[in-house]
Amino acid sequence: MTRTILLALFLVTMLAGCATKENLIVLDKTADGTVGALQVSTDKGSQVLAESGTAVRIENRDTSPSPPAPITSEESQRLFADALQVHPLMPESFLLYFKLNSNELTDESQRLIATIVAAVQRRQSKDISVIGHTDRLGSDEHNRRLSMERAKVVYNLLSAASIAESDMTIIYHGEGNPLVPTADNVAEPRNRRVEVMVR
Amino acid sequence: MKKPLLASLLVLTLALLPFTMTSAASKSIGKVKGLRGLVSIQRNGKMKPAFPNDLIYQSDVILTGSDGAIGILLDDNTLISMGPISRVAMDKFAFEPATNEYAMRLKMQHGTFVYQSGLLGKLAPHAVELETPVGRISMLKEDTSFRAKIAE
Secondary structure: OHHHHHHHHHHHHHHHHHHHOOEEEEEEEOOOOOEOOEEEEOOOOEEEEOOOOEEEEEOOOOOOOOOOEEOOHHHHHHHHHHHHHOOOOOOEEEEEEEOOOOOOEOHHHHHHHHHHHHHHHHHOOOOEEEEEOOOOOOOHHHHHHHHHHHHHHHHHHHHHOOOOHHHEEEEEOOOOOOOOOOOOOOOOHHHOEEEEEEO | OHHHHHHHHHHHHHHHHHHHHHHHHOOEEEEEEEEEOOEEEEEOOEEEEOOOOOEEEOOOEEEEOOOOEEEEEEOOOOEEEEOOOOEEEEEEEEEEHHHOEEEEEEEEEEEEEEEEOOHHHHHOHHHEEEEEOOEEEEEOOOOOEEEEEEOO
16 A cells, blocks of 8 residues: 555656656747757757747757647746846947048048947946947058057047946957958948947 | 976966966856846856846856846847746856857756847857757847746
8 A cells, every 4th residue: 555655756746856857958040030940959859940939949969859840929928037137238320431541530430439339328327338440451561550559549430429448358359350351452431440248 | 407497387277277268268158138037157167146237257157046037138149048947057148249259058947038139140140059958949030039938
């Protein structure tokens, strides 16, 4: 009699244990609202997830993952609420352009400064990178200096617009990291830029 | 006379080795952006509590308590957050576009995770290795976001 009760208790515990021991992977929309794709592989097989709101479940690595099946957004929200609450915002990046061989901003980019300041305030960001670049016209050395001067111009403008200097980092890449790859000594306005990354 | 010199050079090299290794590993790979409750970082065998804006380093293991949650921004803009009683090991991370060095290996050991791929996913998707005790997650598209609950 006691034995039957013990066995029953054991089975209940086992079942409860199985229910909580479930592993689950859910495909989600990206920060841009698009949908990516991924593959889940165990030692016994793999499944592809390519639709948002679908999930694969895995018992352990010696079994195949289940085929993708929809999961309600309520369940997904409930399971991941704590992680979602502290999930960081995707950093925002702004590109400012310069006149040819100059550290003077184009008029349009001049106006972007206010937008950047607003983004910093909205996110309460203390982590802003100001990254200078040039095109490939002129020597490496000249372009390194020019990219630094360009980054400094933007740094000073942001500082004048009340962004704390201690929250900003200046980085400069010269002509080494073009947005649009070109041959050496080619003028390319899209590469004469400073990127401001607000994180 | 030659031998002691060689020997002392060897000793010197061995003595300096840990420092060189530490300095190579001492570049941060990300930052704590969101935090709630108790979260610990295990680094070089020691545990320390995590605070907002703390830097994350390669080989860190991050653990959340029963009321803890943490959101991390990696240097390539990968976002990873975890809920309570979760554990992740930041085994490997390199994001150096200037020298074309890309690597990432994260072990999501247990708990709940929300993941949004960053620039590594765009520039070097095959360099991204996401391991769990029950299997591997590989990105098939440049920009992918998922949630994972690992019970094992």
